[in-house]
Amino acid sequence: MQFERIRRILALGLVLVLALSTFGLGGCTQDTDDGADDGATGTTETIKIGVHTSLTGGLADYGFAASEALKIAAEDFTGFEVDGTTYEIELVIKDDKGEPAEAPIVAQQLVDEGVVAVIGTLTSGAANAALPIYQTAGIPMISGSATRPDLTELGFENFFRTCLRDDLQGAAIGEWALELEAAKVVVMDDRGDYAVALGNEVQATVEAGGAEVLRQEGQEGDQDFSAQVANIMGFDPDVVIFTGYHREAGLLFKQLREAGSDAQFMGGDGIKSNEIAQGAGGAANVEGAFCTFGGFAQEGMPGYADFAAKFLEVTGVEAGPYAENNYDALGAVVEAIKASGSTVGADIIEALHDVTYEGVQGTLQFDENGDVTVPGGGGTDLIPRFEFKGEAWEFLG
Amino acid sequence: MAEMTARVSGFFGRMPRWVYVVIALALAIAFPLLEQFGLMQTLWLRLGTRVLVYVLLAVGLNLVLGETGLLHLGYVAFFAVGAYTTAILSSPRFGIQWNFWVIVALAMGLSMLFGFLIAVPTLRLRGDYLAIVTLAFGEITRMTLNNWETLTNGPGGIPGIYPPNIFGWTVDSPLEFFYVLLVAVVIVIYLLGNVKDSRIGRAWNALREDEIAAHHSGVRPMRAKMLAVVMSSGIAGLAGAIFAYYQQFINPTYFLFMQSTIVVCMVVLGGMGSIPGAVLGAVVLDATPEVIRQAFTTWLPGAFGRDFLPGVQSALQTDFDRYRMAIFGLVIVLMVIFRPEGLLPNKLWKREVHEEDPRELEKTHQHLFDFEEGKQDLEV
Amino acid sequence: MSPEHIFSLTISGITVGMIYALIALGYTMVYGVLQLINFAHGEVFTVGGYIAASTLIWAGVDGTTPLAVKIGYFGLALLVSLVLTAALGWLIERLAYRPLRQQSRIIALLAAIGTSIFLQNMLVIVFGPQPIIMPTAIVPTGFVEVFGARIRVLQVIIIVVSLVLMALLTWIVKGTRMGKAMRATSQDREAAEMMGIETNLTISFTFVMGSSLAAIGGFLVAMYYGSLQFNTGFLYGLKAFTAAVLGGIGNIPGAVVGSLILGLAENWGVGLTLELLAWLFVLGVLVGLYFQLVRAPRRRVAHIAEEFRTPEYESRVRNVYLFAPVLAVKTLFSERTDALVYVSAQHAVRLMLGNAILAAVAIAFFMAGDIQFSSKWQHVISFVVLMAILMFRPSGILGENIVEKV
Structure with a gap:
């Protein structure tokens, strides 16, 4: 009898919840605004900029840096004037947990909010999942950290990025290894989206340069690399390149040093975190390791020192990787709105292709695919290099 | 109040199945x-x-x-x-x-x-x-x-x-x-x-x-x-x-x-062996987290001002997913211990998991009796 | 393919295998007494490592701490971890599994999975998603060089500790009153109760023992690798379960043998060239042929009841095995057959197929020659081993040590 009653109450409750939520949902949709009235003078308008990032999940650190950098940027740029209209920027920050399955939901939410442009996504997988929705809605999406090469080649004209592509970084790592006159090179990835794409590029470059390559793989989240270490020791390489993230890199480098390897360790921007020393069981195991970065050299940037100081002041922590790329993404959007005098997505997209923007990273432009370029172009020499010395990564050039 | 609830839920309980469908x-x-x-x-x-x-x-x-x-x-x-x-x-x-x-x-x-x-x-x-x-x-x-x-x-x-x-x-x-x-x-x-x-x-x-x-x-x-x-x-x-x-x-x-x-x-939540249960389970588990998140980050702050329960809001921003999975685990354990037949149970399965419960046993006997008397189909 | 390479693969395979064994023993003991796959065991292992590491972090051990103090802290961390993890194991049994004793297995297994998910996410909530770093000062760093490959002192410690614990466990199960109670409970819980055995206490004791072993495993892993992550236990738990099934679940020596085989398979599988792996399969074929041609017929013949035992009948049973491709298949398709011969024919066909598959793999590997499995298939290897063993010999290599109830 008792269960029967519970069932009835549940049935009733369910109907109530459905009814309430239907009306509740209806109530909260009226406050979207539909972009700008062109040509109005002396008015103030609020434009919403979406931030599609990952505040939880494995890449939460990057997401934190991105969202904080954007908050700073919004404060810096808000109140800009075009044709007498003052625009106030309002950020709408949403979290996709780094899961591509969540990305379409987040994208839809931002579209529903009526944003004029989106800064994000953090990862390339989420970008793939979210781009169709932004494209249908005609909203530009500018990522500061989605580095997967083929993203700009899929035909999405609303996609732009302010970071350099993985194939450029991969080629740079490969060239660096060849500069070290390495005859035998190990390339290892963690089977993740980012690491595999980068690793393939590195391998292609190194093989084209005539060095012998042993490809190894671990899995993200692995603890034990003993089989790979034994294989690497049997190959006796001059250089070991790990293209994944710093946790696995630390474990791998530690296990390699303990097995007696004296190879030069290298990696991409995934390992450019000072925490690598802890994971490697002490800084000694990563001393002298090299890594690159997928953005421009911060040390060569005209505005980076000011930006980093401000970031530290506002958040209390050092600016994480790709913070300045996100800052510049918002800057480029503002520049495009100024250039086109419109807050309609299609106009912003068109303007972004022509815009020349002076940002934290220097003078930036976008090519026809939406990739970032610098005036005069540039190749692998754009990629900055770092060496691990003492307790931290140090800029080489 | 209690009487009214009973009456309303009694009304819903008496409905034939096709009405719900x-x-x-x-x-x-x-x-x-x-x-x-x-x-x-x-x-x-x-x-x-x-x-x-x-x-x-x-x-x-x-x-x-x-x-x-x-x-x-x-x-x-x-x-x-x-x-x-x-x-x-x-x-x-x-x-x-x-x-x-x-x-x-x-x-x-x-x-x-x-x-x-x-x-x-x-x-x-x-x-x-x-x-x-x-x-x-x-x-x-x-x-x-x-x-x-x-x-x-x-x-x-x-x-x-x-x-x-x-x-x-x-x-x-x-x-x-x-x-x-x-x-x-x-x-x-x-x-x-x-x-x-x-x-x-x-x-x-x-x-x-x-x-x-x-x-x-x-x-x-x-x-x-x-x-x-x-x-x-x-x-x-x-x-x-x-x-x-x-x-x-x-x-x-x-x-x-x-x-x-x-x-x-x-x-498990909806009720093993029950199709309406499976539907309910899917709806509840997939939609609820999003509804909760929206409620605390958008609707409630919208209704009661931006600083409505800021602690809950920030927790939902950063830790929500972990709590969600932990709660899922807990739901499985609690359900199989306290209500193994699920929210919308299948009658047969319910009897099976409450075999030792005399009330359920009595129901089974009554059911079989009715069936033999020709009063009821042996539908479960 | 240098001998040093093979040797170092072997050493790391054994080390990894021993860690699997410490976890696998917990699975196998619980399965022995309750016939329950304690899915949460992998998480118990992680919790053990986390507790030990956080005790050491709390104690503030670093390079300057004197050796005696270090050893003291080391013992303290081990003790705290053992006590708390054992308590956790006891709690899990008491709260999640005991109310479900009367229910079907699938219900209990669901509870175990729920517990596992809950524990894993609680670890993230309490400690955060980033890995916990073991204070490195506590770890002995020495090594010896054998055949050009390094063997670390810690590897030796892991192997020795594991062996000692296994010997201790075997003694407890075989030589103490409690062990006897465990064995009785695993055979028939109700009968054991009637004989005056406190089965609830025995089951709790089993969980406490299993969790303590997992805690030591977690501590050793945290020391060996220097860090642990909240989800480390999931994969280790799965591998250890594979190892337990491989050796024969419920069987203590089986868990150790299975773990070693799995550890070696994972390391050799992605480290050796296919030609060398092929020799392992040739060895497998030889063992398989021994079973098909010598061992199995002998055991079947021994099953013949005395009153039917005639030389003709014996040779009929034996020939089914010896000429399996013809006779066994013919028997299976004939209308009227003798029950024992029929069963033998089924068995013979299974053995034959197994041998044929092994031989085919060996030949394919010989033809592939110098190629090596990419290390990206490392985890797939152990999952394939798990599926294969469950398909062909679900009772494991050494057989199950429990009375099988349907």
Whole structure:
């Protein structure tokens, strides 16, 4: 009898919840605004900029840096004037947990909010999942950290990025290894989206340069690399390149040093975190390791020192990787709105292709695919290099 | 107040089953129209579409876990097979675009084939071994999809899946996908409802309760179990195929072990062996977290001012997902201990799990008595 | 393929195998007494490592700490971890599994999975998603060089500790009153109760023992690798379960043998060239042929009841095995057959198929020659081993040590 009653109450409750939520949902949709009235003078308008990032999940650190950098940027740029209209920027920050399955939901939410442009996504997988929705809605999406090469080649004209592509970084790592006159090179990835794409590029470059390559793989989240270490020791390489993230890199480098390897360790921007020393069981195991970065050299940037100081002041922590790329993404959007005098997505997209923007990273432009370029172009020499010395990564050039 | 509640819920309790079915169907059909008339954000339509995918999965898994009593922990692998079939045959990856019906048939067929292949050797084993084998199969599938770069593009996934063309109708908005999925769900539930009440459905239930007794009553355990596994694999394949079309992009991270456990949780919460239960479980578990998040980050602050419970808001921003999974785990444990028959129980299963409860025993006796007297069908 | 390479693969395989064994023993003991796959065991292992590491972090051990103090802290961390983890194991049994004793296995297994998910996410909530770093000062760093490959002192410690614990466990199960109670409970719980055995206490004791072993395993892993992550236990748990099934679940020596085989398979599988792996399969074929041609017929013949034992009948049974491709298949398809011969024919066909598959793999590997499995298939190897063993010999290599109830 008792269960029967519970069932009835549940049935009733369910109907109530459905009814309430239907009306509740209806109530909260009226406050979207539909972009700008062109040509109005002396008015103030609020434009919403979406931030599609990952505040939880494995890449939460990057997401934190991105969202904080954007908050700073919004404060810096808000109140800009075009044709007498003052625009106030309002950020709408949403979290996709780094899961591509969540990305379409987040994208839809931002579209529903009526944003004029989106800064994000953090990862390339989420970008793939979210781009169709932004494209249908005609909203530009500018990522500061989605580095997967083929993203700009899929035909999405609303996609732009302010970071350099993985194939450029991969080629740079490969060239660096060849500069070290390495005859035998190990390339290892963690089977993740980012690491595999980068690793393939590195391998292609190194093989084209005539060095012998042993490809190894671990899995993200692995603890034990003993089989790979034994294989690497049997190959006796001059250089070991790990293209994944710093946790696995630390474990791998530690296990390699303990097995007696004296190879030069290298990696991409995934390992450019000072925490690598802890994971490697002490800084000694990563001393002298090299890594690159997928953005421009911060040390060569005209505005980076000011930006980093401000970031530290506002958040209390050092600016994480790709913070300045996100800052510049918002800057480029503002520049495009100024250039086109419109807050309609299609106009912003068109303007972004022509815009020349002076940002934290220097003078930036976008090519026809939406990739970032610098005036005069540039190749692998754009990629900055770092060496691990003492307790931290140090800029080489 | 108590009396009124009792009266109202009594009213709902007395309703025949078809009333609930009609109400649920009407709500489901009306739901996307809210978005059409601007009463609801598209977000909720998208969420509703995802819920329907989970409904398909939960109903399919219910066939194995609920009806037949086999624990299947690699269910998402068949979902993946269906999704990748679509992605490979209808995307710029190999530049081909096959017909929607051919792809759906292939996706279901391939999933069923894989289901058959793992069922043949493992169904002889004890039920708990089956759980581990299916778990291993799920992981093998995911890692193979991740490693087989020439076919699946590895971890990069397959972007740009073409929208399906169903008899000249190009399905490419959330609204259209919602109705396509709704049709699929209704067909699957209708068919499963019939199968459930047929000879084979009874055979599954008999196997779940006592395999030896069922065997001696003329049920062929291998055949019946095989049928359940193969059918449910096919449903997962169907769900995967439509999901890939809808998502337009898939990569191996969609098919983690966690997804399988979420579907298991849906079936357990709703009630094992109960189709309405599986539907309810999917709706509650997939929609509730998003509703809670929206409530605390948008609606309540909107109604009571921005600084409404800021602690809860920031916790939802950063830790929500972890709490969500921890709560899922806890829900499974608490449900199997305190209410193993689920929220919307199947009567037979409920009796089975409360065998020692005298009230339930009495009901069973009464039921059998009524049946012998010709007063009632032996429907369960 | 140098001998040093093979040797170092072997050493690391054994080390990894020993860690699996410490976890696998917990699975196998619980399965022995309850016929329950304690899915949460992998998480118990992680919790053990986390507790030990956080004790050491709390104590503030670093390079300057004197050796005696270090050893003291080391013991303290081990003790705290043992006590708390054992308590956790006891709690899990008491709260999640005991109310479900009367229910079907699938229900209990669901509870176990729920517990596992809950524990894993609680670890993230309490400690955060980033890995916990073991203070490195506590770890002995020495090594010896053998055949050009380094063997670390810690590896030796892991192997020795594991062996000692296994010997201790075997003694407890075989030589103490409690062990006797465990064995009785695993055979028939109700009968054991009637004989005056406190089965609830025995089951709790089993969980406490299993969890303590897992805690030591977690501590050793945290020391060996220097860090642990919240989800480390999931994969280790799965591998250890594979190892337990491989050796024969419920069987203590089986868990150790299975773990070693799995550890070696994982390391050799992605480290050796296919030609070398092929020799392993040749060895497998030889063992398989021994079973098919010598061992199995002998055991079948011994099964013949005395009153039917005639030389003709014996040779009929034996010939089914010796000429399996013809006779066994013929028997299976003939209308009227003798039950024993029929069963033998089924068995013979299974053995034959197994041998044929092994031989086919060996030949394929020989033809592939110098190629090596990419290390990206490392985890797939152990999952394939798990599926294969469950398909062909679900009772494991050494057989199950429990009375099988349907």
